[in-house]
Amino acid sequence: MERNGTGAIASLPKLGLGLGLRSLHFDQIIEQQPAIAWFEAISENFMDSGGRPRWAIRAIAEHYPVVLHGVSLSIGSTDPLNFPYLGKLKALAEEVKPAWVSDHLCWTGVQGINSHDLLPIPLTEETLSHVAARVHQVQDFLERPLILENPSTYLTFTQSTLTEPEFLRQLVEETGCGLLLDVNNVYVTCFNTDADPLAYLDSFPWSNVIQIHLAGHQHCGTHIIDTHDRAVEPAVWELYRLARSRSQGASTLLEWDGNIPSLAEYHAELLKAKQYMDENGKPMAIAEVSFNNKESVSTPVDFLVPEVMGNTIWEQK
């Protein structure tokens, strides 16, 4: 049944601790080649680039392992798959030779429209067979396993009948795809959907987890927003301890997309992960964190838009 599945997943490398590749760090990475194990690049920032971003990712991929992480595949959408998009993704992958290619279990729009948000899918048998068929198509087209990430969600649909871990377990069995487990998203989604994060992790299909995401979030009291703009919360580190052990050392990446700090500060936050690599992986108590009612935007995307003004010169004559 699976075609590009588990065999391929098992052979994917363990990359250690990596950082998101952000344009404000390009020069420093290329010039100084700091000791960072690997980088995760947002596919859409590079696939159409004929300018500096494309040059930078080529230069960086010569010295570091890179993985491609997309936000526009829209695997759960009822629109047809966008093959011109997939063609560009495949061409980029041929150029930078990523260790793997990932995206999210979500939909981003229908009727040709893109909301540029990672929207939740109803967790039903209907959605499952729809998504599974599309994962097969994508894997066949890209000729590599697809790695899918659990998104942060803020609502559940009345028609949902499956939990997210159950949905992913069946999807993995059906397609052999890999999983990117975002432990911050687990925390956020579980809070927002009245679920228990430990029970979520207990029922997760660990065999196919090849990457873990860490990120910061904002607690608004009645809900949590996945902001990627600050340090990782203690409770999320505790989930990481468990995930790292259950996934047998899956590659770990810290996401940071808003208020992006210096590379040194970003790397220092990532290296805290070493404190949570216990053998037995038992989480300490998962405490509720303090909250703040001022709401920031979820999964900011403005970092996807290049800062053009800094690259312009007015030749007065």
Place this chain on the structure above:
Amino acid sequence: MKETSPSLQGLQSWMQNALIDPQQASREQIEGMVASSSRLNSSQRLAIYQRNYHIRLLKCMREQFPALCHALGADLFNDFARQYLQTYPSISYTLSDLGKRFPAYLEETRPDRQETSDKRESWIDFMVDLAQFERQLFVMFDAPGHEGKPFANLHSPDSCLKLQPCFALGDYRFPVAWYYHEVKQNNDPPFPPLQRSPIALIRKNYLTHTFSLTGVQYIFLQALSRGLKIEEAIAVAAREAAQPREQVYRSWAQAGSTRERWLEACFFIVGD
């Protein structure tokens, strides 16, 4: 709505409409589709997505049009951008296309569009021109270029000169490039007066340079960008500007003049 669950397709188009135009979703519909949680009801949960959709895309628009946002002020800019996104929601997988139709949208929705051009509000003309200029810069930033390859030099013969690939021309009614760079310097420039401003944009080492042009230079570069040779473009410029051909040639070729400056600025590559 409660009795039969909508199809996946029905659910997705319903939710998308509710994001783009929050007024469209009735409370009954929302309650039928979205479960409540222990802390939030269905509408409050959907509202998180509705708010984020607008906040996120408006922020991207402000970053794609920083000078226009400065000129209008963030509130008015947001109003225009919100209406724009409702009329033309994103249809691309990339956010780089988000502002693509914005200059045209500003032109087609101007309240004085029925008037003849002399009766139109000049600040709207300025706004449209500035939006076009900012879009052009945005495109130049990531367009295919000539970095890493040799440019033509002072010894390259005229007959071989060809415009480099990352090149664009603009003919504006206002000094938009001046205005843009004043904003970049954190100055607070006044609305500039009407003043025809032809410009050339070229990218070198991933930096986009803007050059102001004379009317004749603009015609000349336009001819080159249509694929004409230097000599032919000089003839076209002389004819259209009603100047003697020798005069146009001299201003191109003599020491310290256009040819030298543009070669040094990497306008040209050696064609085949």
